[in-house]
Amino acid sequence: MAKLALSDEILMEIEKPARYIGNEVNMVKKDPASVDIRYCMCFPDVYEIGMSHLGIQILYDMINKREDAYCERVYSPWPDLDKIMREKQIPLFSLETQTPIKEFDFLGITLQYEMAYTNVLQILELSDIPIWAKDRTLEDPIVFGGGPCSYNPEPIAEFFDVFYIGEGETRYHDVFEVYKALKTKGATREEILHAIAKIPGMYVPSMYEVTYKEDGTIASFEPIHEDVPRTITKEIVLDFDKAPYPEKPLVPYIKATQDRVTLEIMRGCIRGCRFCQAGMIYRPTRQKDVELLKKYAREMIANTGHEEISLSSLSSSDYQCLKEFIYFLIDEISNNDVNISLPSLRIDAFSLDVMKKVQDVKKSSLTFAPEAGTQRLRDVINKGLTEEVILNGAMQAFQGGWNKVKFYFMLGLPFETIEDAEGIPQLCETVAKAYYTIPKEERNGKVAITASASFFVPKPFTPFQWAPMLDPQTYRDRAHHVKDTFRQQLNAKSMKFTYHESDVSALEGVFARGDRKINKVIYDAYKSGCIFDSWTEWFDNEKWMAAFEENGIDMNFYTTRERDVEEILPWDFIDIGVSKRFMIEEWERAKQGIVTPNCREKCSGCGAAKFGGGVCFEGKN
Amino acid sequence: MKVRIKYTKSGHLKFIGHLDVMRFFQKAVKRAGLDIAYSQGFSPHQLMSFAAPLALGVTSEGEYFDAEFNSLVSSDEFVRRFNEQMVDGMAVNDVVLLPDNAKNSMSIVAGSDYHVTILEKDNDANWKIRREKLLEAVPHLLEKDTIEVLRKTKKNEKVEDIKPGIFKLCIDEDKIYMFLATGSEYNLKPESVMEALCKETGIEYNKFDYQVHRIETYMKNEQGELVSLLESGTRIA
Numbered sequence: 001m002a003k004l005a006l007s008d009e010i011l012m013e014i015e016k017p018a019r020y021i022g023n024e025v026n027m028v029k030k031d032p033a034s035v036d037i038r039y040c041m042c043f044p045d046v047y048e049i050g051m052s053h054l055g056i057q058i059l060y061d062m063i064n065k066r067e068d069a070y071c072e073r074v075y076s077p078w079p080d081l082d083k084i085m086r087e088k089q090i091p092l093f094s095l096e097t098q099t100p101i102k103e104f105d106f107l108g109i110t111l112q113y114e115m116a117y118t119n120v121l122q123i124l125e126l127s128d129i130p131i132w133a134k135d136r137t138l139e140d141p142i143v144f145g146g147g148p149c150s151y152n153p154e155p156i157a158e159f160f161d162v163f164y165i166g167e168g169e170t171r172y173h174d175v176f177e178v179y180k181a182l183k184t185k186g187a188t189r190e191e192i193l194h195a196i197a198k199i200p201g202m203y204v205p206s207m208y209e210v211t212y213k214e215d216g217t218i219a220s221f222e223p224i225h226e227d228v229p230r231t232i233t234k235e236i237v238l239d240f241d242k243a244p245y246p247e248k249p250l251v252p253y254i255k256a257t258q259d260r261v262t263l264e265i266m267r268g269c270i271r272g273c274r275f276c277q278a279g280m281i282y283r284p285t286r287q288k289d290v291e292l293l294k295k296y297a298r299e300m301i302a303n304t305g306h307e308e309i310s311l312s313s314l315s316s317s318d319y320q321c322l323k324e325f326i327y328f329l330i331d332e333i334s335n336n337d338v339n340i341s342l343p344s345l346r347i348d349a350f351s352l353d354v355m356k357k358v359q360d361v362k363k364s365s366l367t368f369a370p371e372a373g374t375q376r377l378r379d380v381i382n383k384g385l386t387e388e389v390i391l392n393g394a395m396q397a398f399q400g401g402w403n404k405v406k407f408y409f410m411l412g413l414p415f416e417t418i419e420d421a422e423g424i425p426q427l428c429e430t431v432a433k434a435y436y437t438i439p440k441e442e443r444n445g446k447v448a449i450t451a452s453a454s455f456f457v458p459k460p461f462t463p464f465q466w467a468p469m470l471d472p473q474t475y476r477d478r479a480h481h482v483k484d485t486f487r488q489q490l491n492a493k494s495m496k497f498t499y500h501e502s503d504v505s506a507l508e509g510v511f512a513r514g515d516r517k518i519n520k521v522i523y524d525a526y527k528s529g530c531i532f533d534s535w536t537e538w539f540d541n542e543k544w545m546a547a548f549e550e551n552g553i554d555m556n557f558y559t560t561r562e563r564d565v566e567e568i569l570p571w572d573f574i575d576i577g578v579s580k581r582f583m584i585e586e587w588e589r590a591k592q593g594i595v596t597p598n599c600r601e602k603c604s605g606c607g608a609a610k611f612g613g614g615v616c617f618e619g620k621n
Numbered sequence: 622m623k624v625r626i627k628y629t630k631s632g633h634l635k636f637i638g639h640l641d642v643m644r645f646f647q648k649a650v651k652r653a654g655l656d657i658a659y660s661q662g663f664s665p666h667q668l669m670s671f672a673a674p675l676a677l678g679v680t681s682e683g684e685y686f687d688a689e690f691n692s693l694v695s696s697d698e699f700v701r702r703f704n705e706q707m708v709d710g711m712a713v714n715d716v717v718l719l720p721d722n723a724k725n726s727m728s729i730v731a732g733s734d735y736h737v738t739i740l741e742k743d744n745d746a747n748w749k750i751r752r753e754k755l756l757e758a759v760p761h762l763l764e765k766d767t768i769e770v771l772r773k774t775k776k777n778e779k780v781e782d783i784k785p786g787i788f789k790l791c792i793d794e795d796k797i798y799m800f801l802a803t804g805s806e807y808n809l810k811p812e813s814v815m816e817a818l819c820k821e822t823g824i825e826y827n828k829f830d831y832q833v834h835r836i837e838t839y840m841k842n843e844q845g846e847l848v849s850l851l852e853s854g855t856r857i858a
Contacts, residue, residue, distance in 0.1 A: 004633060009829045012678050017636040023708055025648070251648060253641045305648030305706075336659055337651065337667075360663045 005093035005100075006081075014080045018254045019047035022073075022095030025251035026303065028060070030070040032097055036183075037069040037176050040094050040104040040141070043076075043112075044119035045534070050075040051250065052258035054312060055110060055147065059168045061246035069176060072096035072104075076119045077126065079532065085126055092126035101127035105179065107141040109160075111149035114511035115504060115534035117156055120145075121526040124159065131523065133161050133206060138189050142179075142196075150203075151234075151281055152460040154570040155514035156522065157205035161193055165574055166201050166235030167267075169243050174199045197228045201235035204228070208573070210516055216557055218515065218568040233575040238613040240267065240286040245296060248303045260308035260341060261300040263293055265325065269314035270599035270615055272606075274382045274590050275371070275413065277459035278314055281576050283606065284614030285599060290321035290328075297333050309333060310341035317346040318600075326354050334358070344369070347393030352400050362444070365404035366397050372413055373423025379593040380415050382586075387427065394431050395438075403444045405431060407451040411478055411499065412470035414458075414590065421478050424451060425486040425497070432491035449495045451486075453479060455505035459512050460571045461578070463586035469509045469559040472502035503541040504533070509559040515570040518558075521547045579607035623689050623719040624699070625726060625854050629682040630675065631834075632710030639674040645711070646686065653702040658689040672726035672850060673733065673803050673838055676810070678828075681835035683733070685726050685850050687719065696856040717854030729840040730804040732788060732847050735811045737797040738832040751830075752795070754822045759792050762818060770817045783813055788847070790814065800847075803838065 004011070004021060011017035032038060041060055043050030050056065056073070063071035072094035077085060085092065091100040101107055107129070109120055124131050129140045136143075145153060146164040153163040164171065175196060182192050197204035207228045211219045223230055237243045249261070268285030269278065297309060309329060313319060322345075329340050340358045344367045345351035355364060370385050372378045378385060394405060409424050428449050435447040455475050458464045470478070479499040486497045510518060525547035532538035548555055563569070565584050572580075582605065589596060596604055599615045609616035630642065637645070647667050650657045659665035668689035675681050694702070696716045703713035739752045762768060767782040786809030789800035797818075801809040811833045819826035839847040 008678065011636050012829065017677070018638070018641060021633045021636050023633055023710070025645075025652075025706075025708055027708075253637045253645060255641075255644065302652065302654070305651035307647070307651070336665055337657075339664075 002096070002098045005090065005098040010081070010084055010088075010090075014084070015078060016047075016254055018252075019075065019078070020081070020095070022098070024253060025305075026248045027096060027250060028064040028071070029096070030064070032070055032099065035068055035070045036180050037066075037106070038099075038104045039063055039069060039071045039106045039108060040074055040101055041071055042074045042107060042109045042123055044109055044116045044123055045076050045532075046078055047075040047252070048254060048256045051252045051256040053110065053112065054262050054264060055168065057246045057249045058244060059108070059172070060250070061248070062169060062244040063172060065244070066173075066176070068180070070096075072099070074101060074107075074123065076122060076532070079538065082122065082126070082531070091128050092123065102129055102140065104141045105183075106144055108144040108146060108164075110147040111145050111153075111156075112147050113534060114149055114155075114508045115539075117511060117522050118526040118530045118533055120156065120159060121523065122531055132158055134158070136161070136189065142189075142192065148277065148281065149511075151277070151574060151576065152512065152514070152571040153203065153205065154210075154516050155511050155518035157516055158519040160205060162196055163203040163205070164201060164235070165203055165232050167237050168235075169237045170235045171199055171201050175202070194225065194228070197225075201232065203232050203574070210570075216517075218570060221568060221570075221573055231573055231575050234281065234577065236577070236611050237267075237286070238611060240614075241289045241292055247296060247299045249300065251304045251306070258310070259306070260310050260339075261297070261304055261306045262310050262312050263296055263300070264288065264312045265293060265316065265322075266313035266319045268614065270318055271315055271384065272382055272586075272596055272598060272604070273371070274380070274463040274586055275410065275456060275459070276314075277462050280461045280578050282314070283576070283578055283608035284611060284616045285318070286614040287319055287321075290325050293325055294328055294332075297329060301333060301338055307337060308339040308341050311343045313343065316343035317351075318598075323350055330354065330357055346389075347397055349396065352397055356400065361401045364402070365406050365448075365450075366394060366402055367406045367408070368393070369408040370427065371408065371410050372416070372420060373409060373425075373427055374420045376593055377413060377416055377420040377423070379595050380590050381413055382590070382596055384595070384598070387430065390427070391431065391434055395434055398435050398438055398443060398447075401444050403435070403446065404448045405450070407449065409451060409453040410456040411453045411482070412456040412475050414464055414467040415593075418478075418481070421482050422485050424453065424482050425489050425495070428486070428495050428497075429489040429491055432489075432494050436491075447491070447494045449491075451495065451497045453482065453497070453499040455500050455502055457505055457509045457512055460569065461574075461576050461583075463583050463590055465513065465569065465583065466563040466565060466567075466587055468562040469506075471556070471560050472506045475502050475505075501536075504539060506555065506559060507533070507541075507544060510555050513570070514558050517551075517553060521551050521553055524550055577606075577608040577611055582606040622691075622693055623687055623721075623723060624693070624857075625685060625687050625717050625719055625723075625850060626699075626703070627714045627716070627851055628684045628686075628703075629712045629714055630684055630710065631680040631682070634708070634710030635678050635680045638677055639671070642675075643669070643671060643686075649703065649706040650688070652706045655694070655699070655702060656690050656692040658691050670725050670727055673730045675835065676812075676833075679811075679833045679835060682714070683835050683837035683849075685838055687723075687726050693718065693857055695858055699857070715851060716857070717851055718857050719854040723853050726840075726850055726853075728805070729853075730838055730850070731802065731806070731841045732800060732839040733803040734789070734798065734800040734836045734839075736793065736834045736836060737799065737811055737815060738834070739795075739797075740830055740832055742830070751824055754824060755818055756792050756795070756797070758818050758822045759790060759797055762814075762821060763787065763790055768817045770813050770820070772813065783809055783817065787814060 143161045145160040150163040178195050197207045213219045266287045268282035371383045458467045528543045658668045672685035699716035741748045768784045772781045786802040816826045842848045
């Protein structure tokens with residue numbers, strides 16, 4: 001057992017000391033002296049959240065399969081420990097060997113949501129690594145960023161040495177080989193970064209220069225060396241069945257947010273909803289072989305002892321062997337001692353049958369995500385769900401004994417009108433009315449409808465990347481109006497409507513489509529005490545507003561401004577395979593409310609076929 | 622069929638709370654492929670119950686839980702299969718089969734014995750003196766008519782005589798050995814005894830100056846003697 005970095009006294013004083021001691025079931029143990037590369041993987045949020053993340057488990061397993069590398073982990077110290085570490089000057093440490101992070105060759109930080117950005121700075125500062133990449137030396141680890149937020153890395157570009165653009169399974173080996181060779185030669189940090197910048201998928205921000213026009217938009221974005229690529233194409237795993245998968249995932253002592261086996265059945269989505277970034281950046285859709293998934297299910301349950309299994313994908317109903325796989329889980333895995341946690345499924349005879357088998361009908365609810373209240377707006381956002389489909393599904397379920405329905409909506413979508421917003425309560429009312437057409441003796445008491453709305457944030461690499469975001473006040477007014485409209489419905493008593501806060505979403509809007517000028521704002525906000533911004537109890541909007549003010553930055557430039565398709569966007573140097581031409585076409589079709597068919601109905605020529613795999617080549621061996 | 626499992630919790634695992642230890646064993650028993658029984662109903666749970674919860678920070682080589690199995694393997698096989706699934710700091714020591722009418726371990730716990738180590742802290746010049754003073758005071762504490770300490774309960778604090786809860790108190794080499802009442806009838810924590818010893822010697826009590834280690838958990842047999850919880854059952858051949 002490694003000696004713990006924290007004393008007994010500290011561990012006894014803080015909340016949940018098990019967050020910081022490592023030694024979990026299936027933790028990889030190696031002698032750090034026996035490896036060439038020490039990699040520390042970080043999820044910049046509290047342990048229970050970070051431990052629930054599948055991506056880290058995949059990369060942890062993959063890197064540790066190399067004999068010459070040891071991958072360890074670190075998560076954000078909760079504010080109680082943060083305070084003690086600063087007071088006592090205790091450097092941040094890895095869980096496995098309790099080694100200071102500064103001693104690692106690499107620190108890899110996964111960026112899953114924008115509101116974790118200040119936590120990245122906390123990790124760096126507590127590790128005694130200079131926050132600004134330009135101030136680092138050979139003594140410091142090379143700081144990598146990856147994950148969905150690195151598809152627009154610009155607002156945090158100056159804190160990172162390298163961003164890995166795309167799926168992590170493909171290029172780490174190349175990075176390690178280059179690093180090993182240069183390290184033995186005694187290369188400088190600059191030389192190492194320059195060499196990494198030439199590896200496909202790697203973006204080294206310090207090797208690019210941005211200039212701005214007077215209006216604040218980008219004038220040019222150029223590499224400073226001739227041999228550094230102008231465009232960075234995302235990395236993607238083509239042979240999805242051969243991709244590494246952690247058959248022995250870590251099992252934490254304390255209950256993680258996702259305390260179960262997770263099986264990734266599919267990556268990517270065929271649907272092409274125009275607001276959805278994941279649906280674009282993970283193109284083309286790739287499925288995992290069902291026999292392989294069965295093997296993983298058996299092995300991972302046996303290796304973890306978990307009592308629950310869940311499926312991960314963007315749209316499970318589109319996995320072509322879903323029926324076979326779910327019945328397999330019910331018949332051969334559940335066996336009384338493993339719960340099957342169902343993903344959200346299209347409501348039909350099949351899903352109702354499995355829901356009946358694995359859930360308590362009285363307690364469970366139906367979930368629909370129409371996202372918009374009217375068919376017109378659903379066509380604008382290319383969400384294929386129609387009122388007819390919702391009503392049919394709901395009626396089948398009501399007849400089967402269900403009486404709880406959950407709806408997910410967004411407010412502030414492009415081209416949304418008051419009528420569209422009012423469509424939310426109207427749709428809920430229609431469903432409630434449908435429920436009461438069932439004879440009293442055949443239905444299960446009162447219907448209970450919960451609808452929630454989130455504040456739409458336009459994301460890079462979606463057809464809505466040019467769209468203006470609503471300003472927070474208009475969003476709040478609209479949400480209030482929806483709430484009032486709910487109250488006027490006949491079945492108002494059976495319906496509940498909640499909506500998300502607007503301040504956090506507005507910030508997310510800035511970070512999502514921000515440029516390099518935002519780095520300083522994040523730095524100043526962090527220095528004034530902002531941390532754990534995704535936690536309501538820690539979020540402090542006033543500090544953020546002060547940081548924008550000090551830097552003379554108008555949030556509206558990033559949020560409410562409509563961009564011209566000719567404008568150079570901060571993320572334009574990344575090529576996700578889906579072409580800009582396709583995005584523009586989709587943006588135009590959105591304006592006209594024209595639906596685009598999904599990838600299996602008809603190929604729309606988005607460009608992702610250039611990777612040479614996935615749904616683009618289904619049935620075309 | 623109900624069995625009783627004795628285990629050790631030491632090292633860094635002392636920072637894992639009682640509920641998490643339960644979760645740990647729920648998963649371990651499944652990884653070991655042992656045929657644990659489940660309750661009926663829509664969300665079945667394993668039939669498992671733990672004896673005396675151990676405070677965070679305390680180590681132990683005498684922890685227990687009872688579990689119901691649909692089929693059995695030998696005691697040795699139980700131990701072997703459990704231990705294949707343990708982590709550093711956790712080990713299963715023994716497994717015995719309980720008679721059908723056995724009461725569950727939680728209800729019969731009557732005592733525990735402990736070793737308390739007086740920790741040497743960095744830059745603590747007074748450590749030797751402190752240890753000497755405390756060890757010297759040990760044999761005399763029970764000579765007093767009453768041993769009063771401030772006991773905190775969830776609702777209030779009150780001064781209480783803890784002497785009836787101390788079955789034995791002595792020095793064991795450089796450690797303090799104490800045998801105390803545990804369980805629902807009367808529960809005395811070793812920390813309270815250390816507090817009393819400190820009070821006696823005029824030393825300021827700081828719980829981080831001591832490492833408490835539970836040696837064994839006891840119940841009363843038919844003769845009223847305190848015996849190990851293992852005595853309820855028999856080893857499985």
